[in-house]
Amino acid sequence: MSKLDSSQEQYLLSAIKQDNEEAFSLIFQSYYVDLVLFGGNFIKNEQVCEDIVQSIFLKLWNERKNIQIETSLKSFLLRSVRNSCLDEFRHLEVVRQYEENYKDSVLDCYDTENYILYSDLHDHLHNALQQIPDLYREAFELNRFEGLKYREIAEKLNVSERTVEVRVSKTLELLRKQLKDFFILLLSIGIP
Template sequence: MPLENKRLSEISKRIENDDEKAFREIFDLFYFDLLAFSRPIVADEQAAEDVVENVFLRLWQNRKTLGNINNLSAYLYTATKYASINYLKARKNTCDVAIEELDDRSLYNFSTPESSMIGKENVLSIERAINQLPPKSKLVFYLVKEKGLNCREVAKILNTSVRTVETQLYHSLKKIASLLEESQVIQPRRSTR
């Protein structure tokens, strides 16, 4: 079990035992990421905040069943996705929402501890390369590379096949590498012929 999943599992157990401090840890860890995830679906900042807060409210209300959840991160993203879609359905804005149809109203934050060690100019080049990806590819990249979900979990969240997620991730990484080569952030790959 990866360290992050082990840590989340330990925090989940504490929440199951009514530990409000542990719940606050989960809230602080995921709130802004889930907000960024919900925002392009509901297309409204306040609605996204309401959706995410309701997801956390339901998490606390159902805390005694947290032991049944294998991956809290995947669970929270899935719950946020469905809560966002249910918000839209309740507002009669749509009957069915496909991730492909969402516009790119929000840019995901791709800063990591490693990015603080990379030159500012290179970080901007990397962020530009990531932001040039199509919205669904960017979301797949974000969930896999930034949030640490595996392709199976991302496929479940996005209602698509694991192979589709793997293919999108492969093409995204290839495109990012190509853009970074063009901007001379990384050295061109040598041909193996």
């Protein structure tokens, strides 16, 4: 892999612990290409392998003051690449599995014949609100669409907070009945 022997590795490791960038550069130049090629045994994507090796060297530099290498530097770097590649491989497998499951659930979930557009829901909600008595609708709209708290609505309408709470609850109850076919979508806009 490299022409560095164990005494050279020890010398260079001691030097990088003293912030010697030239020593680090020599380690990098000695091992980089071989480590990328080694990573290719696990992951067949050169860019990913390069990223992994660069991350390992970055970690080596960042942790240079405290790093303890019990084996040779070469063995340490090879083990680091192997472990990182296996972690990446497992990560890619999880991502692939998630994408597969997500794709299946999205395809199952979005029946194009029965898909309800947000604008359709908005129209149904607007029509349903028009059928609710003004006192109830006003308190509901101030709370849900303008974001006012019950106390603020009570002050604005010159009623008690309890009255506002009752009006909003009654409106929700009426909307649930009128829009029962849209229940899941209503949850997404905060109408339980």
